[in-house]
Amino acid sequence: MAFDQIVTLMVKPGEGAAFEAAFAALATKVGASEPDTLDYRLFRVEGEADAYRVVESYASRDALAQHMKNPETREHMAALGPFLAGAPATSILTLCASAR
Amino acid sequence: MAFDQIVTLMVKPGEGAAFEAAFAALATKVGASEPDTLDYRLFRVEGEADAYRVVESYASRDALAQHMKNPETREHMAALGPFLAGAPATSILTLCASAR
Numbered sequence: 130m131a132f133d134q135i136v137t138l139m140v141k142p143g144e145g146a147a148f149e150a151a152f153a154a155l156a157t158k159v160g161a162s163e164p165d166t167l168d169y170r171l172f173r174v175e176g177e178a179d180a181y182r183v184v185e186s187y188a189s190r191d192a193l194a195q196h197m198k199n200p201e202t203r204e205h206m207a208a209l210g211p212f213l214a215g216a217p218a219t220s221i222l223t224l225c226a227s228a229r
Numbered sequence: 230m231a232f233d234q235i236v237t238l239m240v241k242p243g244e245g246a247a248f249e250a251a252f253a254a255l256a257t258k259v260g261a262s263e264p265d266t267l268d269y270r271l272f273r274v275e276g277e278a279d280a281y282r283v284v285e286s287y288a289s290r291d292a293l294a295q296h297m298k299n300p301e302t303r304e305h306m307a308a309l310g311p312f313l314a315g316a317p318a319t320s321i322l323t324l325c326a327s328a329r
Binding site for chain 2: 133135149152153155156157159160163166167168169170171172173174175176177181182184220221222223224225226227228229
């Protein structure tokens with residue numbers, strides 16, 4: 130069963146562009162090394178300065194665990210830390226209905 | 230260019246099951262009548278009683294406008310109103326990076 134979550138990240142003012150570049154490098158590695166990571170997108174949020182949402186979907190909870198342990202991405206994940214203004218806030222989701 | 234948003238809905242306590250059934254009927258109609266609505270999923274949120282997120286993606290802003298005017302879904306949308314404990318909160322998103 131798919132596992133979905135939305136992570137809210139607050140980035141230090143003025144660090145958005147550098148953060149986005151670092152996240153793009155991570156996303157590329159995720160795409161190349163994690164077949165069970167089905168969706169992994171970073172979004173800016175209109176009207177919320179320095180706020181980002183990561184929409185994530187995994188083939189299973191285990192696929193998320195693999196993602197967190199993936200040696201290909203660990204250094205990229207660590208590289209995001211200095212840009213963050215606080216701890217990520219994660220909303221774990223349960224799918225109820227879908228048009229597709 | 231795709232248009233993405235996440236809508237947070239708060240449902241009146243005890244109305245979750247009925248709300249989900251009404252939303253499922255809407256989602257079915259959306260899927261059948263809106264080819265440019267690319268993603269339209271309702272989620273419960275772990276640890277947040279009565280809270281829901283709708284993850285939506287449209288082929289364009291115009292596709293969202295079509296969705297809002299779609300005669301096939303208007304009655305279903307109206308049917309959701311009585312379940313809501315307050316106005317929906319919409320986060321309009323701009324894609325920065327993606328693993329896929």
